[in-house]
Amino acid sequence: MRRSPGGWAVAATALAVLTGAGLTGCGIPPGTSVRVDGPLPEIDSPQTSENPVLPPGPDQADSEVELVDNFLQAAAANPEDPVEVLREFVHQDDRGTWQPDPQILVVRADESVSTPGQQVRVQVPVHEIGVLTEDGTIEPRDVTQPRTLEFKVVPVADMPGDADVASRVEQRFQLVDPPDEIILSTSALGTYLLPRPVYYWGTEGEMLVPDLRWLPSALPVRQRAQTVMKWLGDGPAAWLPGALVGLPDDVTLAGNVVWSADRLEVPLTSASGEVDGRRLDAQLWWTLRPDLSGNRTLVLVVDGAERVLDGDYLALNPAAGPDPLRFAVLDGVVRQLRPDQEQDLPALAGGLNEEIHSAALSRDRRFAALVRAEPEERLRLSVARAAGLTESDLVADRMSRPAWLAGGTVGLVVADGQLYRFDETATVSRVRVPGGLTGIQAVAAAPDARRVALVASGRLYVASLVWRAGSFSMNEPRVLPTTAGDLEGVGFLQENWLAFVGDETGRSLLYEITVDGALERPLPNGEPGAPVSVDSFTAYPGDPTGQSARGKIMYEAENRAYVYAHGILPALIEAGDLYGVPADAEPGEPRAPFFLD
Structure with missing residues (x-):
C-alpha cells in the first residue's frame, strides 16, 4: 500500500507499539472489550481529544468471541x-504467511455466534458498506445480500520459562487460517475514527462545501492537521x-504544519505568486x-509572509x-410557523396564496414554487x-414538494x-440522471447546492451537481446501504448526515446516515408509527458551529404535519402553531411542511 508523507504512516511505528503493549494510559483499561454491536457515538461537534485512542488488542480478549470482536476493530489503529497490527491476532504458525487483500472493507456486523470445539468457530454475519481509502474517504459498495465471516480461534497458553501447563499464567486466544481480507x-x-470535513469551493459559487473524511483518533493530535x-x-x-x-x-503545502x-502554523506556497486571501x-x-x-x-505563512x-x-x-423559517400549508394557504418573527x-402577494397543495419559497421569499x-x-x-x-x-x-437550490432561482x-429542474420563469426540463436510475420518489439538496440525495425504488442515493453558466448536470448517483427498506423521504440533517424515513418490520422509523453510508442509526424517539405513507419529508442542517449540528425534521403522515427534534417524539403541528389563522375559523389540519430554501 502506498505511503503518503504527512499521512497515516507518520505514526505507524508508535501505533504498532501501543497496540501490542495494550491500552493502559490510552483511556481504555486492560480487559475492556468494545463490542461490535455497541451503540455508535454522538457526532454533534468536532471531536478534539488530544489523547490518541486505540482499539483493544488481542491481549484484551477474555473469550474467543471477544478476540474476533477486537480483530474487527483493530484496523482502526493504523x-x-x-x-x-492485525498480525498480532494471528497464530504464530500463520503469522508470517498471512497476506490479506490490502483494502480495508468496512462492514456492519451483526451478533456473532460461536461453536465450541478444539478450534472454536465464530461466525459473524456482516453487511458490506464500502472500502476505506488512503484519503480517508469511504467508497460505498452496492451489495444487498449479507454474508457470514467465519473465524477459527484456538487457545494459546502464556507460560513463564520452562513451567508446565499447570502453572500457566494467562489464557490467550489467536486466530488460525484467518480470512484473507481486512475487515473494519x-x-x-464510529469509535476510533473521527469524522473530519475537508472544505472545498463549489464551482461557480461563493459557497464552501464539506467533503467527509475519516481521521484515526490514534493519530497524535500534532499530526492531524498535517494529514488533513x-x-x-x-x-x-x-x-x-x-x-x-481545490486550493486556489x-x-x-510547503512543509510541516507546526x-x-x-x-497552528500552516506553511504554504503559491506557484502564481498571487493568492485570493479571502477564499484561502x-x-x-x-x-x-x-x-x-x-x-x-x-x-x-504564504511564501514567507505570515x-x-x-x-x-x-x-x-x-x-x-440560525435555523431557517418554517412553513406549512393550511386549507390551501401557506402560513409561517411560530415562534419566529412573522x-x-x-412571492404570494396579490391573491396568489390559495389553492396550494405544496410549496417551496426561495430564501429571499421573492419566488414560490407551487404544486396545485x-x-x-x-x-x-x-x-x-x-x-x-x-x-x-x-x-x-404524483409530484413531490419542490425545492429551490441554495436559495436561488433554480x-x-x-x-x-422522474427528476425535473425548474426556474423562476416556470421553465421545466428533465434532469438526466446517469446510470439509468428510475422510480425516483424524493429529492433533497444540501444548502451548498452541490450535493443531492435521492430516494428511488425505496433505496437511498447521493449524487453531486456540476454547475456551469448558471445550470447544472448530475454525476452518477451512488447507492447507500440502509438497514431499513421502502424508504419514502430524505433530507440533510447535518452537513454530512442525511435523515430518512424507512420501514422496519412493518413500522416507519426515522434514521440518520452519513453521506458515505458508513454510519447509520435510528433516531431516538423517531417513530412516526405505521402510517400508510409519509410525504413532504424534509430536513435542514443545524449550525455546525453551534451546540448541536443536527437540525430538525418535518414531514406529513396521514394528511397531518409533524416536526421532530432530536430525542423528542414527533410533535403534531396544529393550526394554532401558525400565523394568520383567523380566531373564528374552523381550520383543517396543517400539511406539507417545509423550510425556507
Whole structure:
C-alpha cells in the first residue's frame, strides 16, 4: 500500500507499539472489550481529544468471541498499514504467511455466534458498506445480500520459562487460517475514527462545501492537521468530480504544519505568486477548525509572509447561521410557523396564496414554487412572484414538494418517478440522471447546492451537481446501504448526515446516515408509527458551529404535519402553531411542511 508523507504512516511505528503493549494510559483499561454491536457515538461537534485512542488488542480478549470482536476493530489503529497490527491476532504458525487483500472493507456486523470445539468457530454475519481509502474517504459498495465471516480461534497458553501447563499464567486466544481480507466494523469506525470535513469551493459559487473524511483518533493530535492538509491538497472525493475546486491559485503545502498550545502554523506556497486571501483563509479556517480548540490561533505563512486568521468566515458556509423559517400549508394557504418573527411573503402577494397543495419559497421569499391541483386528480407545478403566477407544462399524477437550490432561482421536483429542474420563469426540463436510475420518489439538496440525495425504488442515493453558466448536470448517483427498506423521504440533517424515513418490520422509523453510508442509526424517539405513507419529508442542517449540528425534521403522515427534534417524539403541528389563522375559523389540519430554501 502506498505511503503518503504527512499521512497515516507518520505514526505507524508508535501505533504498532501501543497496540501490542495494550491500552493502559490510552483511556481504555486492560480487559475492556468494545463490542461490535455497541451503540455508535454522538457526532454533534468536532471531536478534539488530544489523547490518541486505540482499539483493544488481542491481549484484551477474555473469550474467543471477544478476540474476533477486537480483530474487527483493530484496523482502526493504523488504517495506513493495518496488516502489522492485525498480525498480532494471528497464530504464530500463520503469522508470517498471512497476506490479506490490502483494502480495508468496512462492514456492519451483526451478533456473532460461536461453536465450541478444539478450534472454536465464530461466525459473524456482516453487511458490506464500502472500502476505506488512503484519503480517508469511504467508497460505498452496492451489495444487498449479507454474508457470514467465519473465524477459527484456538487457545494459546502464556507460560513463564520452562513451567508446565499447570502453572500457566494467562489464557490467550489467536486466530488460525484467518480470512484473507481486512475487515473494519462500523462500530469501530464510529469509535476510533473521527469524522473530519475537508472544505472545498463549489464551482461557480461563493459557497464552501464539506467533503467527509475519516481521521484515526490514534493519530497524535500534532499530526492531524498535517494529514488533513494533505487530503485537502489532493482534491475532493471521488463522488464529487467537477462539482468542487481545490486550493486556489495553485497553493500547495510547503512543509510541516507546526502545532503548539496556542498556535497552528500552516506553511504554504503559491506557484502564481498571487493568492485570493479571502477564499484561502475561509477554506482553511473551516477545514482546520477542529484543531483550533482552546483558543488556538490559525496562522498561514504564504511564501514567507505570515497572516493571522482573525476574520469572520461563517457566512461562506451556507449551513452556518440560525435555523431557517418554517412553513406549512393550511386549507390551501401557506402560513409561517411560530415562534419566529412573522415575515411577509412577496412571492404570494396579490391573491396568489390559495389553492396550494405544496410549496417551496426561495430564501429571499421573492419566488414560490407551487404544486396545485388540476382536474382528474392531477397536479401542476407553477411559479409565483410579485409579477404574477406562471404555470409550467409539468403535470403529473404524483409530484413531490419542490425545492429551490441554495436559495436561488433554480429548483428540483420529482414527478411520476422522474427528476425535473425548474426556474423562476416556470421553465421545466428533465434532469438526466446517469446510470439509468428510475422510480425516483424524493429529492433533497444540501444548502451548498452541490450535493443531492435521492430516494428511488425505496433505496437511498447521493449524487453531486456540476454547475456551469448558471445550470447544472448530475454525476452518477451512488447507492447507500440502509438497514431499513421502502424508504419514502430524505433530507440533510447535518452537513454530512442525511435523515430518512424507512420501514422496519412493518413500522416507519426515522434514521440518520452519513453521506458515505458508513454510519447509520435510528433516531431516538423517531417513530412516526405505521402510517400508510409519509410525504413532504424534509430536513435542514443545524449550525455546525453551534451546540448541536443536527437540525430538525418535518414531514406529513396521514394528511397531518409533524416536526421532530432530536430525542423528542414527533410533535403534531396544529393550526394554532401558525400565523394568520383567523380566531373564528374552523381550520383543517396543517400539511406539507417545509423550510425556507
